[in-house]
Amino acid sequence: MADGPAALEAPVAEAAAGAPFVRVEGVSKKFGTFLAVDDVSFDIARGEIFSLLGGSGCGKTTLLRMLAGFEEPTKGRIHIDGRDVTDVPPYERPVNMMFQSYALFPHMSVEKNIAYGLKHEPLSRGERADRVAEMLELVQLQDYGGRKPHQISGGQRQRVALARALARAPKLLLLDEPLAALDKKLREHTQFELMSIQEQTGVTFIVVTHDQEEAMTLSSRMAVMEKGRIRQIGTATDIYEYPQNRFVADFIGSINLFEGQVRAVSGGVAQVEVEELGQVSVTAEGEVAAGQPVTLALRPEKLSLSRTEPEAQNRVAGTVESLAYFGKDSLYRIRLASGRVVSANAPNARRGGEGQWVADWEDDVWLSFAPSSAILLVE
Amino acid sequence: MAAITDPLEDEASRRRRLGRWFHRQGYMQGIIAIPYIWLVAWFLVPFLIIFAMSVATRTPTAPPFGFGGENPLLNWSHYERLFTDSLYIRAYLTSLVNAVAATALCLVIGYPIALGIARASRSWRSILLMLVILPFWTSFLLRVYAWIGLMGTNSWFNEMLTAVWNGLVPQAWELAYVPLMNTNAAVILVTIYSYLPFMILPLYANLERLDLTLDEAAMDLGSRPMRVFWDITLPQSVPGIIAGGMLVFIPACGEFIIPNLVGSASRPMIGAVINDEFAYARDWPMASTVAVALLFLLVVPLMVYTWAEQRAEDKARAREQEG
Structure with missing residues (x-):
């Protein structure tokens, strides 16, 4: 690698120029002969809610799993907060993930689930309890700390998963289809809750979703993916009003x-x-x-x-x-x-009738x- | 009857309707009755016969026991002997110690194997499972005889063990061969070998169903792989450990053939005692008493466990209804 003064100066220069918080550089992932992610690059700024949008099999989840560290890129590098984390195992990354299935530990209470990640932090027993209480309050589940995951509703489970992922104050939170398992009404409500929690905590969110409405309301920017490639990156308005290709135009909304x-x-x-x-x-x-x-x-x-x-x-x-x-x-x-x-x-x-024409x-x-x-x- | 089949009717509702029909016709009760009849005919009735024999009195007749007449109707003296004669107490202790040791070692050996199979690729899994079950295709007796050959003083196996032993200990402790045959250790060794599949299979069934996303979640929250095993995999596999443990412990406790063939005559297990009382001493009531006591020894812990499990579940449900 070309180390030296340039490498030392880079972070400083980047910070000054509002450096990207997450940088994905030419990342590809092959499973056997199948190319799941094909030469993907993008930057995300600190505090953004960034969505990866696409149909099933477009590679969005594989990309998320590479950010979490569960999959190793076949090619390319991933940087988080100026540090190359490509070869860092998941348990050492400053990243936490909210799983689509929530992946709550069934044999632990809500409190224990939330406290799980804190075991690895240098905290006293009291500090840990305070942090758990704080997280329970954040997701409004103060009275449910003693319950087991199977004793609470789907919406509550989703909030426990969020609290657990946020408890360690990660630099980056990955959300895999965070709302997919909720019914429509709860989904809308939760969407705004997610946004307000993001605002309160200031954590950068990367959301994987197949739901374009969800991506549009939630995120500051999104990447539309197809067959392992990013077809367009932009704000909701960019993507909807100024699609760059047929796929994006056709995928978002009707046209x-x-x-x-x-x-x-x-x-x-x-x-x-x-x-x-x-x-x-x-x-x-x-x-x-x-x-x-x-x-x-x-x-x-x-x-x-x-x-x-x-x-x-x-x-x-x-x-x-x-x-x-x-x-x-x-x-x-x-x-x-x-x-x-x-x-x-x-x-x-118009309501029609009385000479008012409606087709x-x-x-x-x-x-x-x-x-x-x-x-x-x-x- | 209503229309033959409604094309719009889905599988689930058809099954529900079938279930209701079965129920109305009494077939449901009929089907459930089969295992009950089986248990009553082949477990409860024989058990009651054995229990009745255990409170009879030994007589020089054929069959060699009787009730009433000059004998007391219910003769509890055999149960007294159970607690006073050290032969029985020692036999129970030997059985328990051997069964506990065999179960614990089966768990230690079987758990990594079960986990390995559960985490192997799909195509490998069936091959590995086949290998676990393969020994069942040979006669159990033949396999025990094979162990007799292996443990004998002149076998390559014993020579290998002897070499390892002599290499590890000071000269004064060196042996010409490792005494294995006709020892209690041989009983434990062969029991482990024979019952290992019964530990592996239920454990595998349990481990194979575990959601690996939970492991990923734990790793995501900062746990290294070993920690993930202790925190996530192990607690979730407790039902498999209990099932495998029961399947090994219960038959190992009453094992008769293995101690008979490779064990030490001076440390009989309970199965041998029952056999001796029955066949040689012709004391059927005493043999029956030992058998009834063995059953209680095995069933009572099982019942306590089931009861505790049930209570924990009820408690959880009660708390759920509160909230």
Whole structure:
């Protein structure tokens, strides 16, 4: 390794520049011939809630297990708080994990579970008891310390697991599908509780989840993964409004995708020829050139619905094939002249009736969208 | 009856319905009755016969015992002898000591083997389990005879042991051979060999089911692998240890063939005493008394354990209902 003055100065320089707290550098993991994680790199700042989002088998859990130290990377390095921990065993890492199954010790009481990690800290008996009491209070389980894990509810077990993982005041907390085992109502409540606990403790969180809504509400930034690779890293807004590729666009939320070809580019606006829509103008963010094949992505809520032909530049006629009424909004499936069915989401701002038009089954309608609402995907 | 099958009906509800039907028809009780009938016919009734014999009086008739007449109807004198004659007390003690030693050593040897098999890869597991069970394919008696050969004074095994012993001790203690045959140590050794699979199998069944995520969680919380074993694996395997311990301890206590073939005649175990009383002394009531006492010796600790377990469970449930 190239040790020397540079290596000594590096941490100082990094700290000054708001150095990354966690640095994952070109990490790959092979199981036999299967490449579970493929050359992944990212940085996480101190105090962030960072999500690894992806479907099953995308490598997110393997990545988390490598951060915890349960798996050894085949290639690449992992740094936590300026220290290379790639070869450090799990019991010596400043990292704790909350397991998807919670992994509470069934033969120990709630208190003993929380105190377990403190055995290895240089604490007196009293200090340890204080710390356990503090953690029980943090997760509001003061009256349950004497119970065994099978004597409390699923939501309480989840909080015990969180308290146990936080008891040692880790620098980094890893959460594997923290909310997956909870029912919907409890999940929403717990989500906000997790965020407030993160705020109180200031611990950096890395959350693995397959639930995009969970990732979007919980995290400051997220990485979307597919087949062992990171497809995009960014804030919820970045990922949703500015997806960089078809996979991310399609994975997050619902979206209409069209194949097309760029005809001309001028003044940051591309003219794109799409078979089903005709020629449309789209704000071009990246580098696109005339003649390039592209994918046009349109979120359902970015499409406006009208009975008469609108003034808008980008418009297309169709027929309402079906609609689903959700109360505050409705989802329309609209068949275009080309036969293509497009999803459009419209708020129910009016109640209908009394001359107020609301699109109904079989209505002929116009769809329109602003040039800046469409996403141009090159990849 | 209702429709033959509803395609929407799922497996679980079909099974529930089947269960209810069985119950209504009385089949459920019928099925449960089978083990009860078995136990009554082949355990309770024979036990009562043996118990009745134990309070009979020895007579020069055939069968050699009788009730009433000039004899007392219930003759408890054999039970008195049990506590006064040192032959019986010593035999019980020998049995207990041998069984405890064999059980403890089976645990010490069997636990790492069971853990090793449980943690081996899936394909290896079945091979290793096969190897554990393999000795059962040879006659038990043959295997004990093989040990007689091994322990004999001129065997390679004994010569090897002798060499090790002589290498370790001062010259004054050196031996021409290690006296193994017809000693109590031989009984313990062969008992361990014979019953080791009964320790390994229940332990394996228990260890194989343990959730390895718990080990990871303990390691994540700062415990080194050895510590993880003490804190997580060992406490969770207590049911397996108890099951294996019972399976070794109970038959080892009443073992008859092993002490008979390799043991010392001056330190009989309880099985030999029963046999001698029955076959040679023709004292059936005394033989029965020794057998009844052995049963109590084995069953009472088992019952105490079950009772304690039940009480702990009830307590936990009561606390649960409180909260």
